[in-house]
Amino acid sequence: MRKLGKVHLVGAGPGDPDLLTVKAARLLSEADAVAYDRLVSDAVMKMVPSRAERVFVGKESGCHxxxxxxxxxxxxxxxxxxxxxxxxxxxxxxxxxxxxxxxEYLGRHGVEVVVTPGITSAAACGAATGVPLTHRGLATGVRFVTGHAKADAPLDLNWASLADPDTTLVIYMGLATLPQTSAQLIAHGLPAETPVLAVQNGTTPKERRLLTTLSEAPDALTAACFRPPTLLVIGRVAALADAPTLIAEAEALALSEAAPAFRSVVAGHA
Incomplete structure (x- = not known):
């Protein structure tokens, strides 16, 4: 019986190939097969040897x-x-x-699994935008949560604990549920003017940034045509971001003729 191969769970990082770990790059060069998801950038995929079998196994909200x-x-x-x-x-x-x-699945079937960590988008987008996720006097801790709700169900999060002004809240996959997130955090005591930084396609040439407030974030990001993958950083530290601040233009954004100009401001922060 042929011995089973070894599966390496490798973090591809946020998209910039320069942010791959040395080990991740080596494993890609040695791979006989690569199963990759939709968040792996084209620049990283160029590092996969031509001889390797490639299998796309991407998933996204509402389209698996x-x-x-x-x-x-x-x-x-x-x-x-x-x-x-x-x-x-x-x-x-x-x-x-x-x-x-x-x-867990592979282990149950006798396959050896080795994990190679990657830079998660929270750390990468924070660094790229100049936002320290923790900062003395602004944030004593940071929490990572998912904003993805299965089958369009309401988010089942502990809103009271998340609405902490002394903590940075980072939300992955949170665009679709942002209206609920904003309303719940405000209802549980987080000030409506709390800064919110949105980063789309962080660390890639397609990166876009927008700095707004908790109450205005749902409308602002919709008007700016933000799309997944977008990371949300909520908390005082977000105000330190090197990003456009468009809060004062909220009324103008409602006018259709203002949309092209708005998009041009938030684009081009690679």
């Missing part, structure tokens, strides 16, 4: 190319055919990447 069960099965099938398999995930495989689920 592959279910998680199918991804698990694909990884097992690749382990049966190849010696070195890289499961390449945007950011870090163990930060909202379902890497734990894949590792």
């Amino acid at each position: 190319h592959c279910s998680q069960d199918r991804i698990n099965t694909i990884l097992l099938e690749l382990a049966r055919r190849h010696r070195t398999i890289v499961r390449l995930k945007g950011g870090d495989p163990f930060v909202f990447g379902r890497g734990g689920e894949e590792a």
Whole structure:
């Protein structure tokens, strides 16, 4: 019986290939097969050798190319055919990447799994925009949460604990549920004027930034045509961002003729 290959759960980082770890780059160069998701940038994928089998297993809210069960099965099938398999995930495989689920499944089927961490988008976007996620006098801690709700269900989060003005709140995959997030945080005591930084396609040439407030964020990001992947940083530290501040233009943004000018301001922060 042929020995099963080894699966490496590798963090591809936020998109800039220069932010890959040395180990991640080495594993890509040695890979016999690479299963990658939609958040892995084209620049990183160019590092995959032409001889390697490539399998796209991308997922996004409301449009699943592959279910998680199918991804698990694909990884097992690749382990049966190849010696070195890289499961390449945007950011870090163990930060909202379902890497734990894949590792558990493969382990139950006798496949050796090795995890190579990557730079998660919270750290990367904070660095790229000049925002320290913790800062003396502004934030004594940071919390990472997902804004993705399964099957359009309401977010089931502990809003009272998240509405802490002394903590930086970073929300992954939170665009679709931002109206609910904004309303709940304000209802549980977080000031409506709390700064919110949105970063789309962070660290890539397509990066866009917008600095707004908690109460105005849903309308502002809709008017600016922000799309996934967008990271949200909520808290006092967000005010330190090197990003356009368009709060004063909220009324103008409602006018259709103002939209092109608005988009031009928020673009071009690579």
